[in-house]
Amino acid sequence: MELLLPILLGFLAALIGGLYLLGVCRQRQPGEPPLDKGLIPWLGHVLEFRRDTLKFIDRMRQKHGDVFTIQLAGFYVTFLQDPLSFGSLVKESREKLDFNKFAKQLVLRVFGYKAIKEDHQILHLSSNKHLKGDGLEVLTQAMMTNLQNLMLHSIGSAAAQTTWMEDGLFMYSYNIVFRAGYLSLYGNEPYKSEESEEKAKEKDRAESEALFYEFRKYDQLFPNLAYGVLPPKKRLEAGRLMEHFWDALSVQRMKNKDNISRWVWDMQQAKDEAGMKESMINKYMFVLLWASQGNTGPSSFWLLLFLMKHPEAMTAVKEEVDKTVKESGQEVKRGGPLINLTREMLMKTPVLDSAVEETLRLTAAPLLTRAVIQDMTLKMANGREFFIRKGDRIAAFPYSAVHIDAEIHPDPHSFKYDRFLNPDGSRKTDFYKAGKKVKYYSMPWGAGVSMCPGRFFATNELKQFVFLMLVYFEFELKNPDEKIPEIDCRRWGFGSMQPVRDVQFRYRLRY
Numbered sequence: 001m002e003l004l005l006p007i008l009l010g011f012l013a014a015l016i017g018g019l020y021l022l023g024v025c026r027q028r029q030p031g032e033p034p035l036d037k038g039l040i041p042w043l044g045h046v047l048e049f050r051r052d053t054l055k056f057i058d059r060m061r062q063k064h065g066d067v068f069t070i071q072l073a074g075f076y077v078t079f080l081q082d083p084l085s086f087g088s089l090v091k092e093s094r095e096k097l098d099f100n101k102f103a104k105q106l107v108l109r110v111f112g113y114k115a116i117k118e119d120h121q122i123l124h125l126s127s128n129k130h131l132k133g134d135g136l137e138v139l140t141q142a143m144m145t146n147l148q149n150l151m152l153h154s155i156g157s158a159a160a161q162t163t164w165m166e167d168g169l170f171m172y173s174y175n176i177v178f179r180a181g182y183l184s185l186y187g188n189e190p191y192k193s194e195e196s197e198e199k200a201k202e203k204d205r206a207e208s209e210a211l212f213y214e215f216r217k218y219d220q221l222f223p224n225l226a227y228g229v230l231p232p233k234k235r236l237e238a239g240r241l242m243e244h245f246w247d248a249l250s251v252q253r254m255k256n257k258d259n260i261s262r263w264v265w266d267m268q269q270a271k272d273e274a275g276m277k278e279s280m281i282n283k284y285m286f287v288l289l290w291a292s293q294g295n296t297g298p299s300s301f302w303l304l305l306f307l308m309k310h311p312e313a314m315t316a317v318k319e320e321v322d323k324t325v326k327e328s329g330q331e332v333k334r335g336g337p338l339i340n341l342t343r344e345m346l347m348k349t350p351v352l353d354s355a356v357e358e359t360l361r362l363t364a365a366p367l368l369t370r371a372v373i374q375d376m377t378l379k380m381a382n383g384r385e386f387f388i389r390k391g392d393r394i395a396a397f398p399y400s401a402v403h404i405d406a407e408i409h410p411d412p413h414s415f416k417y418d419r420f421l422n423p424d425g426s427r428k429t430d431f432y433k434a435g436k437k438v439k440y441y442s443m444p445w446g447a448g449v450s451m452c453p454g455r456f457f458a459t460n461e462l463k464q465f466v467f468l469m470l471v472y473f474e475f476e477l478k479n480p481d482e483k484i485p486e487i488d489c490r491r492w493g494f495g496s497m498q499p500v501r502d503v504q505f506r507y508r509l510r511y
């Protein structure tokens with residue numbers, strides 16, 4: 001008996017420790033948000049959450065209100081779903097809420113990249129210089145040249161002039177916008193003479209096509225890879241794809257390119273100066289490819305589709321596009337020069353701006369997550385306060401909290417191209433809930449420290465693509481009565497959503 005007692009006590013301690021680790025022992029303390037651990041120890045609600053994040057969060061919100069803590073695969077995550085209180089999450093100091101810790105783990109798992117402490121500063125320095133203001137002018141011009149190379153290379157051939165081409169709208173849009181964006185950021189094949197220019201352009205087209213093909217494979221594995229639930233065979237495939245991208249985007253390969261964007265170039269240099277190994281910089285190039293090309297393509301699909309399904313929106317945008325071209329003194333005609341769509345022209349399109357914002361409201365659904373570094377108090381707009389524990393996470397899912405809130409955006413599931421326009425044609429930024437102005441009325445780019453640094457370039461890319469489609473092509477849905485496809489709910493939380501199926505359309509040159 002004397003011998004048995006310590007063994008029994010040891011066993012009991014291990015059992016309690018185990019249960020504690022599995023989260024079974026955690027209880028809601030006074031002042032904390034409602035706690036919902038789910039039925040499965042440690043895993044908690046992760047399966048339901050992964051299956052359909054939107055549905056799950058709405059169910060929790062109905063049960064608990066706008067703030068609740070749930071258990072997700074070993075983490076306790078407090079969801080803040082009151083849009084009037086988003087400031088508490090977005091503006092909280094970095095000593096209390098940290099974005100990097102969470103992002104570091106993710107980029108290692110999904111891109112093989114080991115983050116360094118200078119990363120965020122390097123990214124923001126380069127983005128502030130080259131993805132906004134004057135720096136953006138250069139990139140917008142590069143995008144224009146590359147879009148025209150990809151979309152109009154067959155111009156001049158008699159067949160291309162009259163023949164209808166058929167394609168899936170999602171694949172067509174994603175393909176063109178991905179490839180043009182990639183070439184604009186990572187550079188073009190160099191050439192020395194006019195003859196070799198055509199060859200170089202052809203090589204750009206072929207190489208970017210091959211890259212897109214591989215990117216789509218990775219894209220489809222991504223959500224499960226990010227959640228660490230890929231089956232072994234697919235994990236191997238993801239590993240093989242990663243290696244392909246590290247090589248395809250490597251510093252060595254880029255040395256042979258022309259027109260590499262300063263955005264990418266400056267970051268390569270800064271990481272080199274910070275002492276990072278070249279093989280790790282190659283991996284970072286893949287992080288940047290993912291961040292810059294994974295969202296804009298799908299968003300361009302939704303934008304074109306919404307316009308095609310809403311003739312009044314299409315007419316308004318088309319009128320604005322025609323007017324902008326005319327006011328620039330240019331004319332599009334058969335055999336004439338290609339139009340030069342400048343950043344200045346892109347700044348005179350409030351109707352298209354509103355259509356882009358509306359598209360992103362309906363189809364961009366990021367999950368904002370922060371690690372809680374110190375015990376803290378979450379202050380709500382209505383004066384309530386909640387204690388949050390160190391080691392937990394705080395998250396917001398603006399899609400359900402704001403984007404489709406019927407009070408903020410009446411008839412929230414309908415596409416209204418002028419939702420973000422005032423009657424005088426200026427941008428509408430006044431939206432209300434319970435009589436209070438909502439500052440964060442749409443959050444496709446996230447917010448605060450991790451807000452998308454590429455948002456101005458992304459908006460330009462979407463506008464350039466639609467602009468060129470309207471100027472150069474006639475296009476229509478193969479089946480005009482076909483319904484807008486549902487959103488693929490496996491991707492909630494990952495930025496721009498994708499459709500569950502493609503939609504066939506046809507297009508041909510107008511001139």
Ligand code: HEM
Nearest residue numbers: 291292295296299364366444445446450452453454458495
């Ligand atoms: C429609 C297109 C796009 C959407 C909807 C989008 C959305 C987002 C969102 C929601 C985040 C924040 C993620 C978080 O808080 O965890 C983000 C981050 C980021 N985006 Fe975008 N993005 C788009 C296009 C772009 C483009 C074109 C670029 C670059 C040229 C870019 C570069 C980045 C980078 C580098 C980050 C990481 C920021 C950081 O770590 O602080 N994005 N994006």
